[in-house]
Amino acid sequence: IxxxxxxxxxxxxxxxxxxxxxxxxxxxxxxxxxxxxxxxxxxxxxxxxxxxxxxxxxxxxxxxxxxxxxxxxxxxxxxxxxxxxxxxxxxxxxxxxxxxxxxxxxxxYANDGTLRQYLKSAILSWGKKVELAVQIVEGMLYLHNKKITHRDLVEISGI
CATH class of the missing domain: 3.30.200.20 (Phosphorylase Kinase; domain 1)
Structure with a gap:
């Protein structure tokens, strides 16, 4: 159908x-x-x-x-x-x-809210920031390989 x-x-x-x-x-x-x-x-x-x-x-x-x-x-x-x-x-x-x-x-449920909210409120070491960036890239690469566009990630581009 x-x-x-x-x-x-x-x-x-x-x-x-x-x-x-x-x-x-x-x-x-x-x-x-x-x-x-x-x-x-x-x-x-x-x-x-x-x-x-x-x-x-x-x-x-x-x-x-x-x-x-x-x-x-x-x-x-x-x-x-x-x-x-x-x-x-x-x-x-x-x-x-x-x-x-x-x-x-x-x-x-994301306990810490949106990614933007988390990044604004959390105090992160450079190591944690790199780890977080790698996790984002892994998730986006997975979606990209499936030909899926994530429209909400654009919200964090101004950070």
Whole structure:
């Protein structure tokens, strides 16, 4: 089934087909704890919470905002993000756990915030800065080799 065909299906069926197509883990909404608002992203809000099926870690819950009238642009963004997450697994890239309740993406929670926030608040030795730069390059090289562009890394270019 193509992305275009997915768009012609109602959103509930679209969700289940995407789960099956990309072999994604579906996490029960009831497994999530009380969400704490973290930030607003490009496509929706981000929360931090606990998850019973991922007991040892806090998780970030990215809520993809899609209007009730099957907003085609929003659904395309959601499906594209699911496709990308299903293809990516690397130690230097935020881990993707699965999806819940139609438009919630569950990911590894970054305790220190964004890279920009971390760099502004942390006092790092030159050795640690070099180590961090190498980790960024490793993650970006992995994405580059998969022909994936990371749009948010541009935010740190002014540092």
């Amino acid at each position: 193509t992305t275009q065909q997915l768009l012609t299906i109602d959103t509930k069926n679209c969700f289940q087909i995407a789960v099956d197509k990309y072999n994604l883990k579906e996490i029960a909404f009831a497994d999530l704890g009380k969400p704490n608002y973290v930030n607003r992203g490009v496509s929706g809000n981000v929360y931090c919470t606990s998850c019973n099926s991922i007991p040892s870690e806090k998780v970030a819950v990215k809520e993809i905002l899609i209007s009730e009238d099957n907003d085609e642009k929003g659904i395309k963004m959601f499906l594209n993000e699911l496709k990308l997450h299903s293809q990516v697994s690397h130690p230097q890239i935020i881990k993707f756990y699965g999806i819940s309740n139609a438009y919630y993406l569950l990911m590894e």
